[in-house]
Amino acid sequence: MRAMPFRDGCTIESPVRDLRRVPIHPDHWYPLAWSRELKPGKTLGAHFAGEPIVLARTASGSVFALEDRCAHRQVPLHAGVVDGESIRCGYHGWTYDCSGQCVDVPYLGRERLPNGVRAYPCREAHGMIFVFPGDATLAGERPLPQLASVTDKAYKTRRFGREVSCHYSFMHENLMDMNHQFLHRRQMGQMRARSLGRRRGENFIEVDYTFVRMAGKQPAGEALVFGASKNRSEQSGQSVMTVRTEYPYQTLRIRSNDDALVMDLWIVYVPLDARQRTNRTFGLLSVRRPSVPFLLDAAWPLLVWFTERIFKEDRAIVELEQAAHDRQGADWNHEVFPVINELRELLRNCGDRTVIPIREASDLA
Amino acid sequence: MRAMPFRDGCTIESPVRDLRRVPIHPDHWYPLAWSRELKPGKTLGAHFAGEPIVLARTASGSVFALEDRCAHRQVPLHAGVVDGESIRCGYHGWTYDCSGQCVDVPYLGRERLPNGVRAYPCREAHGMIFVFPGDATLAGERPLPQLASVTDKAYKTRRFGREVSCHYSFMHENLMDMNHQFLHRRQMGQMRARSLGRRRGENFIEVDYTFVRMAGKQPAGEALVFGASKNRSEQSGQSVMTVRTEYPYQTLRIRSNDDALVMDLWIVYVPLDARQRTNRTFGLLSVRRPSVPFLLDAAWPLLVWFTERIFKEDRAIVELEQAAHDRQGADWNHEVFPVINELRELLRNCGDRTVIPIREASDLA
């Protein structure tokens, strides 16, 4: 039988940490829900990397985030009720305000109130509820992501996303490596990406691409998202796609030959479970409205269909990558594209210093 | 990220065992099935704390209990057939009598019969089949529970129960802490319990309550079970509810102001799996018949509906408690009610001396 590599071989033979075991760094703002998911007077249970967090919207519309557990018997507060500007646990009625302080135990005097639970910095922007799961003293100095196209009326924005069962790093690599057009051959025909150059800094890396069609004609969905190409040779000179990871977020922008931003995607992959093997993707895709009014609105269903198909193929393949990593117990990847090797180094350097424990391979077999 | 407590910190920092890892003590009589579940000439596979036990009822109606495995190839005997007063394994036909002795191997001479399997003391009472899973030499001196109201024709009894996915201790605490009326606010309105006093002994603890309605009127289902209150102020002086854990059983009794026993609940929580994270609840709820004949029978469906609703809410909340414990890997509970702290001490002291192994938190994530 084939000799299997020693499970922790990677760690012992080299100081390089297995990227799939690097936790995302908590000292950033992460969306945990869409604004529309949290109704006034309701709670919503969410997770960040295995930490249960309850989001609450009071009757006045303000939002706050606490540890999703009652300090008493540890049942999740999201199973409780919003009462004025606080949350009341559904079991014995212990009550917490937006700072996590316990402000009422129905059967105890106010002078004997126990300690409360942790509160998280929480802000609402661009239709998302952001939480800062790390060191709260840093929350003020770390800016929320700026999404200029989302607030610019020259663009129409689609919000999309769902759970994907893989480590967030697979998502970054998938979007940045445009050599995977073969995966989308049914949607895009035979395209070939050409890397024009790349730039990097301490917390970002970005790469520019142009595309050449090898065969077939441009599908309508693609024309809508990436811009129509008048003819094949012209296309290669026209648009430039830039994919950028600015930790922990990612953007994909397409500029036409006159340097106009025609498409602007912002996306983030929020780990849900403690092992960070599942993430919830929050994506905002902004497309510049053409000069003909309502043309984009009319074509919107086609854009939705096209992006859903692409996203579905990407999701399937990254989940297969994660399954392979789980089975192999280490990172066997053999990368040949320099941009991706640099991206991995960035994700390792910007990640948390701890290591995600993994299951024994035998437990998964 | 929040510092997680060291997993075994509790054990190391203090001599107090994590209650959720204390196995129930096997030297008691536990019901493993309702009598009606075991038909004449049939077998029934049951479990006590991970031990598979086969119950058999012979054609004559008598019941016995053996290890649920054939000594030969370990397949469960409950997949076999009752043959006269013995069980025949369904694979090669090895046969065991009620003492567990192997009395026939079809293809071996009687002089070469192998050893048999363990038999458990087994008795049938009050519509339940009780087994003594511990040291069989103690079975004779430990009495079966006495359920006086069940056999008294002045009462009508409802048998109920189902599997609940939590350690048995959560069940005891749930019933004994009457400050959790907030959980049942939809069924009971705004009630507040007042603890009148408590008594304890080596193997029991009991607490008395009265109830005050804070708002709203008494629902019909509650009146039926707890007795109607003429008016609000009167109620508080009338009925007394006593909740008692007499290891390993629990009772809840309501006496009217003339000291008549109007409701008598007996309940036990039998661990099913080795980790004792699931229990099967056997409850017998006896209600005193009112002076008007058949009134109770007519109202019985309402009582069933009311108790099922209450039980469903209790089940949901204790399962959330267990899930929190599994995730936290230790007992983070912060109890403020003295009765419950004493109950926990009792359950620890009366429990088995071993420790339930738990999964790594990372395995559950």
Place this chain on the structure above:
Amino acid sequence: MRAMPFRDGCTIESPVRDLRRVPIHPDHWYPLAWSRELKPGKTLGAHFAGEPIVLARTASGSVFALEDRCAHRQVPLHAGVVDGESIRCGYHGWTYDCSGQCVDVPYLGRERLPNGVRAYPCREAHGMIFVFPGDATLAGERPLPQLASVTDKAYKTRRFGREVSCHYSFMHENLMDMNHQFLHRRQMGQMRARSLGRRRGENFIEVDYTFVRMAGKQPAGEALVFGASKNRSEQSGQSVMTVRTEYPYQTLRIRSNDDALVMDLWIVYVPLDARQRTNRTFGLLSVRRPSVPFLLDAAWPLLVWFTERIFKEDRAIVELEQAAHDRQGADWNHEVFPVINELRELLRNCGDRTVIPIREASDLA
């Protein structure tokens, strides 16, 4: 509570390895699929003992077998496409020929091609696709199984099988121990096997049986498979059934009193998962055609029904055996039949030298 045997007691108290933890030896030819399952121009993902293997049939009809992973990002090659005589990975289009060599990366020059993946010796015979998962240098000298009756027109052959959730050794023991007729009492009535004698060699063991009917009459399905018996006493003198394990295959042959081979079953149990707790059974049952033309064809549905019923009962019982072993964490079996003890010794001696890791009993509870 019952004292549980020390988990590794068997290993420590005696040098005998737990048979259920002995991996099957990989230096043999194993069928991984039926030929009909692999269409021209398609791939098929298969497993041998936890190793993922992709089978591919090119447009020309030839078959090859590779590790089922792309050397690049480890996604399974069975999710890719057959392209001429090679497989193209579905993600970035890396391409492998039948020897596992990487022959194209669309975005790299041919001079920079990375290493490929492992290829397995692969042959097609008797409607099955065989792979040699062990030391490939031994594949040439190890013959494919010879299935004379399958190619002989005097016989009609049924191919059958499915996944069974147990270690392959339970399957060998099940078929060889004909004292388990009690399991099939509904299909066969009361039969009793009599062992006539046995023979063994380094890599085989075989045992002869005759059968005596204790009560009832012969069912039609059985008559078809095993041959009709004119009367009860005559039967015992007539047919001889020989069950043979010739590692790793098994056969069951019935010869009539004139030494004609009337039934010839060849069967093999291929482990699927790394823990070898699941196997895929490939069985070929050949029945000699009677002198009346088409009689066997007409009766074939009855034979199918009969064998399916028998196989279903066997599958259920061996899966119960495996479940008991998983729970007990060791081999508690208490075998009294010498043939089976010798068979176990054979399976241990011919198996791989490594040990299958098992889960903790507590993980399974």
